[in-house]
């Protein structure tokens with residue numbers, strides 16, 4: 433018996449900004465199981481496909497689609513996702529999957545695929561790190577995620593507005609990796625959040641998490657100039673594991689490990705296609721829960737006003 437060949441999934445990409453252009457469009461184009469059938473953005477357009485101003489215009493167009501991928505800022509995603517699911521389309525959400533936990537949960541349960549994507553979990557070092565750590569006793573963990581907001585997010589005012597997550601916009605990538613590689617659950621014990629006087633989201637944060645009885649120190653900084661760091665170091669009873677460059681590079685006791693690298697976004701889109709084919713969803717909110725708990729428990733400090 434031959435396996436029937438599936439037609440490509442007809443996909444609309446919503447929110448044509450930095451990450452849509454840098455990563456989503458190339459990953460969709462490279463996947464034979466997907467075809468870009470439309471783009472949705474208020475001020476931007478993608479050549480070669482029908483473009484729509486917003487989700488309402490897309491729904492009203494009557495265009496036949498199977499799925500949407502949403503790469504707008506988190507605030508406002510819920511309404512877009514809910515409209516797409518109501519239309520019968522499968523939905524992939526960029527990280528973070530929403531501005532609140534409740535709005536993502538409100539999308540469940542449904543009969544279409546919902547995928548809360550965490551691109552950093554597809555970095556080359558993450559699966560090998562999880563495998564190496566399994567069965568070892570973890571002594572301490574340190575996360576340093578320090579980047580220059582002016583370089584990586586020029587003019588993205590939404591990031592420092594309430595609901596934009598501030599320094600947790602990149603920091604949640606570290607938490608998505610930590611929750612994937614550490615065998616137990618993490619919880620927030622203490623947090624300090626630095627809010628610029630003129631902004632609604634933190635520009636730096638310092639967290640003390642626990643993994644069982646093991647301390648996990650997290651330092652997040654959006655004002656790092658010079659060398660940038662996206663590092664996770666795990667001390668174990670059998671050596672030190674370190675992930676660098678956001679999970680792309682793995683060292684064990686300082687020795688660089690060779691890793692196959694197929695790219696984060698190609699992995700995400702293949703997983704989305706596989707979920708649709710299997711009629712399943714993949715909804716994991718644990719990184720966003722940690723951020724929400726940091727906001728709940730965190731001591732807030734006002735720091736100098738910030739201008740891009």
Ligand code: NAP
Pocket residue numbers: 446447448449450451452473474475476503504505506507508526527528551584588590601
């Ligand atoms: P961005 O450059 O600001 O692009 C987002 C696009 O969404 C905008 O260009 C805008 O296009 C559209 N949009 C819809 N509603 C919006 C609103 N209320 N405010 C602002 N823009 C709105 O942002 P991005 O860097 O691509 O980030 C988008 C998402 O991807 C975020 O969740 C972020 O965490 C995630 N992400 C970003 C990166 C990165 O390196 N930048 C990496 C991984 C993941 P129109 O004006 O045309 O509607």
